Amino acid sequence: MLSPKAQADRANPAPVFAALGDRTRLSLLTKLSDGQTRSIASLSADTRLTRQAVTKHLRVLETAGLVASTRAGRESLFAFRPEPIGEVRAYLDAVSQQWDDALSRLRAFVER
Template structure:
């Protein structure tokens, strides 16, 4: 059975997924471009494999990681596109605030 087509996550889903220190840590480990198994990602942590799996599924739903099946093993890899889209969103919001502050400054000083 194939997976249904998913709607691409927006900035809110990405920011929500990144709002947890454990998920940030997992993403940092994966950001070197290497895929890793759940066992490898849970090694040297106090997290159970089940906890790591739950966090990875949140990251996967946000589009930040992908599950790659190699035989019977699941390996997870980093997907940088949602981070770039979130950065672009923040850049747009920042520009809007800069413009609003510029208008306020002109009003106050003028």
């Protein structure tokens, strides 16, 4: 389930782009993109990152709606949510179409 802030931000792709704009967060998403849920301890293993740093990055990803967390006893488990990626991709496709249309109009104007 999305947090209220994540639900409000769905129409605004900026938080997703901001969350994806960090190498560490991209690495965490890559690890989670295989569909497995993982604990903070698992995600911080084999890295130089502390659990606290991983937690901070996961909270940014969760706020953007890119991951969801569930409690399992004393641990939080995190899972990748692909829907926001699809939404920003659709946004980028729409922006790309707008640019294609603008360039076509410019070409038609110049070639008259």
